[in-house]
Amino acid sequence: MDAKPLTTREALLAHGKRLFWLNGYANVSVRDITGAAGVDGALVSRYFGGKLGLFKETLSQMDTLDIAGIPDREALISELVRIFDEAERSPDVPTVITLTLANARDPEAAPLVKEAMDARWQKPLAELLGSEALAAMVTAVTFGMSVAEKTLCLEGIHRPGTPAYRAQIEHILRAALESPE
Amino acid sequence: MDAKPLTTREALLAHGKRLFWLNGYANVSVRDITGAAGVDGALVSRYFGGKLGLFKETLSQMDTLDIAGIPDREALISELVRIFDEAERSPDVPTVITLTLANARDPEAAPLVKEAMDARWQKPLAELLGSEALAAMVTAVTFGMSVAEKTLCLEGIHRPGTPAYRAQIEHILRAALESPE
DNA sequence: GTGGTGTGTCAACAATCGTTGACTTGCCAT
DNA sequence: ATGGCAAGTCAACGATTGTTGACACACCAC
Numbered sequence A, B: 001m002d003a004k005p006l007t008t009r010e011a012l013l014a015h016g017k018r019l020f021w022l023n024g025y026a027n028v029s030v031r032d033i034t035g036a037a038g039v040d041g042a043l044v045s046r047y048f049g050g051k052l053g054l055f056k057e058t059l060s061q062m063d064t065l066d067i068a069g070i071p072d073r074e075a076l077i078s079e080l081v082r083i084f085d086e087a088e089r090s091p092d093v094p095t096v097i098t099l100t101l102a103n104a105r106d107p108e109a110a111p112l113v114k115e116a117m118d119a120r121w122q123k124p125l126a127e128l129l130g131s132e133a134l135a136a137m138v139t140a141v142t143f144g145m146s147v148a149e150k151t152l153c154l155e156g157i158h159r160p161g162t163p164a165y166r167a168q169i170e171h172i173l174r175a176a177l178e179s180p181e
Numbered sequence C: 001g002t003g004g005t006g007t008g009t010c011a012a013c014a015a016t017c018g019t020t021g022a023c024t025t026g027c028c029a030t
Numbered sequence D: 001a002t003g004g005c006a007a008g009t010c011a012a013c014g015a016t017t018g019t020t021g022a023c024a025c026a027c028c029a030c
Helices: A008-023 A030-037 A043-048 A051-059 A073-089 A096-102 A109-129 A132-151 A163-176 B008-023 B030-037 B043-048 B051-059 B073-089 B096-102 B109-129 B132-151 B163-177
Strands: none
Touching (some): A073 A132, A096 A109, A109 A132, B030 B043, B096 B109, B132 B163
């Protein structure tokens, strides 16, 4: 379906994003990326100035919340449930959540991720909710559910895509939005 | 204060636990550990059969819940709030949470962590609550709050140790315990 | 004394890492 | 045709990784 006459630079960016965001900066080598892209191993330094340069470039592809399209909190809950449910269903898709968890403790990557997360996700969410405290709690439960389901594979979390899973997510999201300030 | 006539093996185990659990398996080299312990770099392979062997050994030091000492759910909430609040206050203490987050995506360490977490934390918690679903939700919000506070440093999360922080934790923990099964 | 065992030291191994410089190739403007 | 520029290839670099084998030393049983 998708035509793929990507430039070398685009291919490196795509595979770099996928591998970095899923497996973590330290666990991915430059040769992993260039190998997946089918190009020479020297081209990462060529195009992006090095491994870290490519990683920084992938961060600019971080999803942002479309604030304008969300009228009220009830719509926000629906939207978050939908986004989150879809993201969790397929384990091979890099998301903001996998990016953060995979690089949470990396000495080089973590500061960059934290900065990008704050500017491109947390700030819009806080603006949407009119509260940094509520935005923080929403992010907390979102990440927590992802860790429980994808990282720890807890049996108590229902399978993503099912109504029972959506009920769990929606319940805890609603509770987060009713947190004490 | 603390006398420190540790054996070499004990010293390697202690520094290995601290570094592995805080920084992640991939981000810690054998020489980091032996250097911190002040011993020769070859002794990790000597005593533990290799880097991975030492890591496995540290997993046996994972905290477990003292089920016998907790009479009801209200006491559980208090205990979880207390444990969690204390753990969050000092960033340099390795905990179950830092261990999991630091090794969430490591191809070698993650399976071992997942297995140990399930046997030594999740199972006791589920038994205590009489529900895998509730135990999973409790773990989810616990980890989520830790990510929000320690990894992302969200301003909306209050400082650990304050009453406002304990209120946030207690509120979301209570909500997790009222999740739909 | 003698042999053995446990403990630690040292140098070096092969493998992998990110990166670099020299080189070839192809294309376009002149 | 020719000069120049961008794109890609290739081999190699120094650094770091985990691991190993040979060796030195201390201690204890016999």
